[in-house]
Amino acid sequence: MLSLCVQVFAVLVVCAADAANRDISYTFRAWTMVDQPLQEQLAVVYKEMESLKHEQAVMIQKQEALSQAFADCSQKPIDTDVEMNLTSLQTGSNHLLYTLTQDGDGDEDSHEALDPCYHYTVLDQAWRASNYTSKYVTCDRRVQWKGWYRLFYHGKPIQMPERCVMKEMCGTHAPLWLVGDHPRKRDGVVTRQVCGNWKNNCCLFKSPPIQVKACRGNYYVYKFVKPVACHMAYCADINTIVCGKCRKTESCISSNKITWMCKKNQLRIKVNVHFFVTHPASISGKVNRIMYRKEYVNQGKAFDTRTGIFKAPVSGVYQFFFSTQNGGNGATDLWLVVNNYSVAMSHSNVQGNSSVGNLSTYMTTLRKGATVYVSHNRGRSWASSASNTIVFGGSLLMERII
Numbered sequence: 001m002l003s004l005c006v007q008v009f010a011v012l013v014v015c016a017a018d019a020a021n022r023d024i025s026y027t028f029r030a031w032t033m034v035d036q037p038l039q040e041q042l043a044v045v046y047k048e049m050e051s052l053k054h055e056q057a058v059m060i061q062k063q064e065a066l067s068q069a070f071a072d073c074s075q076k077p078i079d080t081d082v083e084m085n086l087t088s089l090q091t092g093s094n095h096l097l098y099t100l101t102q103d104g105d106g107d108e109d110s111h112e113a114l115d116p117c118y119h120y121t122v123l124d125q126a127w128r129a130s131n132y133t134s135k136y137v138t139c140d141r142r143v144q145w146k147g148w149y150r151l152f153y154h155g156k157p158i159q160m161p162e163r164c165v166m167k168e169m170c171g172t173h174a175p176l177w178l179v180g181d182h183p184r185k186r187d188g189v190v191t192r193q194v195c196g197n198w199k200n201n202c203c204l205f206k207s208p209p210i211q212v213k214a215c216r217g218n219y220y221v222y223k224f225v226k227p228v229a230c231h232m233a234y235c236a237d238i239n240t241i242v243c244g245k246c247r248k249t250e251s252c253i254s255s256n257k258i259t260w261m262c263k264k265n266q267l268r269i270k271v272n273v274h275f276f277v278t279h280p281a282s283i284s285g286k287v288n289r290i291m292y293r294k295e296y297v298n299q300g301k302a303f304d305t306r307t308g309i310f311k312a313p314v315s316g317v318y319q320f321f322f323s324t325q326n327g328g329n330g331a332t333d334l335w336l337v338v339n340n341y342s343v344a345m346s347h348s349n350v351q352g353n354s355s356v357g358n359l360s361t362y363m364t365t366l367r368k369g370a371t372v373y374v375s376h377n378r379g380r381s382w383a384s385s386a387s388n389t390i391v392f393g394g395s396l397l398m399e400r401i402i
């Protein structure tokens, strides 16, 4: 019994020394129990040993993760003699490089519950810039990617390129760029293809897709994964450095994906356009433009009762309807006129004293400012102030954002 006890304490001392080397402060409760019965002291010692073992296991895990992160890359599709070393990896970096473990257990579910916009690792490595070139190349396959990352360039926010980047830039051989645009905030988390440019082929290397999310405050977070091979690295587009200056009310935009600029967000208010007007009296013969004077609905004030012309207030898809009541004996034609072109007819033809109503509809895409009216080409149309037989109406069905 005594020899066992000595052995147990010997192990404890070794562990304690080991733990001290790693800057772990630990109080041994067993040492405050010298007055207690030996049985109880031993139970506590065993318990302490268990937690020390756990501590050690975590240490070993961390160490393995570190050595793996900087271990050699087995796949080498790109010819190179240059090996990445720690010094080159840290060039230009003034932030923490990689967080390997945050809380030890790496529980995926609890991480998913957190918004990545506020839980990311800062990746501030100047060598990732699209204008950086060096003979010391890096490979992101050697990194143990975990969780979400936000790109910086000397402390300034920066984005991944949405275009092909010249080979041997971004501190690597084949720079990885984002295929397709960055998402909008309302898109949430999206999956995007990643391509590596090599041998004049912008997507010679199809790397595994990554997840991207747009965050409030004009920045993006990326869930990076190991690229398909070495040497490839996620690139940071130096031209997007201007995006960090965009205000809350602005967006960072680019028409060519090369030049970026801040632009004030357009406040889009939903436009409602509906009208229904009538001609309260009969019409005979040719009338170039029917002056519908009685207005029932004119939401959006796009129809002008003084001119009889509807003017499209926004670009979009519109539907119109117009009708007549044939005034008897012969043909009556009404035309819908869009931008001075007759596009649809309401025709009726009756014999004798009989009468018929005829309704026509038309749907079209109009540009903002387009004009629409109805002409009375021939015949007779019957209406009274209350009959609502000669009518014209329309609605904007869908606004088109151009």
Ligand SMILES: *[C@@H]1O[C@H](CO)[C@@H](O)[C@H](O)[C@H]1NC(C)=O
Binding pocket: 083, 085, 086, 087, 088, 091, 136
């Ligand atoms: C490591 O990288 C640095 C900077 O890129 C370079 O100066 C150094 O020679 C490299 N060391 C080795 C052993 O390759």
Ligand SMILES: *[C@@H]1O[C@H](CO)[C@@H](O)[C@H](O)[C@H]1NC(C)=O
Binding pocket: 129, 131, 132, 133, 238, 241
């Ligand atoms: C890359 O662009 C940044 C920002 O414009 C600039 O400060 C830096 O000097 C450039 N680096 C190289 C290697 O051209």
Ligand SMILES: *[C@@H]1O[C@H](CO)[C@@H](O)[C@H](O)[C@H]1NC(C)=O
Binding pocket: 339, 340, 371
């Ligand atoms: C339609 O004709 C009027 C009068 O002739 C003219 O002022 C107007 O510009 C024309 N509209 C279009 C879209 O051509």
Ligand SMILES: *[C@@H]1O[C@H](CO)[C@@H](O)[C@H](O)[C@H]1NC(C)=O
Binding pocket: 345, 346, 347, 348, 349, 350, 356, 358, 359, 360
């Ligand atoms: C109603 O209008 C349509 C299209 O203009 C025409 O084909 C049809 O003959 C008209 N109906 C009558 C009863 O005239």
Ligand SMILES: *[C@@H]1O[C@H](CO)[C@@H](O)[C@H](O)[C@H]1NC(C)=O
Binding pocket: 352, 353
């Ligand atoms: C047509 O109307 C006129 C006058 O209202 C009437 O004299 C005539 O009989 C009517 N014809 C027919 C075929 O109904």
